[in-house]
Amino acid sequence: MRIRLLMRKEVPTLLALYQAAFMGKPWFMSWSLEKTKNLFQERSALPDFLCHVLIKDGVIVAAHGYNRFSDWKQLGEYLGPTVGEDLAVQLAGSEIYYENLLITDTKVQGRGLATRLRQEVFRRLRRKINSQKAVVIARYRSDNFGTIQSAKKCGFVHSGIESPLPNGLFFQYWQLIL
Ligand SMILES: CC(C)(COP(=O)(O)OP(=O)(O)OC[C@H]1O[C@@H](n2cnc3c(N)ncnc32)[C@H](O)[C@@H]1OP(=O)(O)O)[C@@H](O)C(=O)NCCC(=O)NCCS
Numbered sequence: 001m002r003i004r005l006l007m008r009k010e011v012p013t014l015l016a017l018y019q020a021a022f023m024g025k026p027w028f029m030s031w032s033l034e035k036t037k038n039l040f041q042e043r044s045a046l047p048d049f050l051c052h053v054l055i056k057d058g059v060i061v062a063a064h065g066y067n068r069f070s071d072w073k074q075l076g077e078y079l080g081p082t083v084g085e086d087l088a089v090q091l092a093g094s095e096i097y098y099e100n101l102l103i104t105d106t107k108v109q110g111r112g113l114a115t116r117l118r119q120e121v122f123r124r125l126r127r128k129i130n131s132q133k134a135v136v137i138a139r140y141r142s143d144n145f146g147t148i149q150s151a152k153k154c155g156f157v158h159s160g161i162e163s164p165l166p167n168g169l170f171f172q173y174w175q176l177i178l
Pocket residue numbers: 021022024025026062101102103104105108109110111112113114115116139140141144145146147149150
C-alpha cells in the first residue's frame with residue numbers, strides 16, 4: 001500500500017471513482033462524467049490544492065484532497081460568511097486548511113482505507129506547517145456516518161457549527177487541530 005500525490009494522467013481514473021462513490025449512500029447522485037469533472041475542477045482550483053491517493057495492488061483505491069485558505073474571509077467566501085465568521089471566532093490565529101475531497105472505491109469501502117489515507121496525509125501536513133496553530137476544517141452532511149466515523153478516528157471534533165439543508169439534514173463543520 002502506498003500513498004502519494006495524484007498524477008495528472010490519473011485524473012480520469014479519479015473521476016470514475018468519484019462518480020461511482022457519490023452514486024452510493026448517503027448521496028445517491030447520478031452525476032454525469034462531465035458534472036463530476038466540473039466538481040473536481042472546482043476543488044482543484046482552490047488555493048494550494050493537493051490531492052493524495054492510496055494505491056493498493058497498483059491501483060488507486062482512495063483519494064483525499066485539501067487546500068489552504070489564506071484567511072477566514074476566504075474560507076467564508078467558500079462556505080458562507082456566517083460559517084466563516086463563527087469558525088474564525090473559535091479558531092482565530094490558526095493557519096487554515098480545508099478538507100475538500102474524500103472518496104474510496106465502492107468495492108473496498110468499510111476496510112479502513114479512507115481513515116488510513118487521511119491519517120497519513122495529516123501526518124505529512126503536520127510536518128510541513130509553518131505556524132504554531134493550524135486547523136483542518138471539514139464539512140460533512142449529518143447522515144454521512146461513514147465519513148464522520150472515520151473523521152473521529154483521525155482526531156476531528158465537531159465545532160458545534162451547523163447549517164441546515166432543505167431536506168431536514170445539516171451540514172456539520174468539523175475541525176482537526178494539527
Ligand atoms: C466516506 C468514505 C470515503 C469512507 O471510506 P472508507 O474507506 O469506507 O472509510 P473507512 O473504512 O476508513 O471508515 C469508515 C468508518 O465508518 C463506519 N461506517 C460506515 N457506514 C456507517 C454507518 N452507516 N454508520 C456508522 N458507521 C459507519 C465504518 O464501519 C468505518 O468505521 P470503523 O473503521 O470503526 O469500522 C466512502 O464511504 C465514500 O467514498 N463515500 C462517498 C463519498 C463521500 O461521502 N465522501 C465524503 C464527503 S464529505
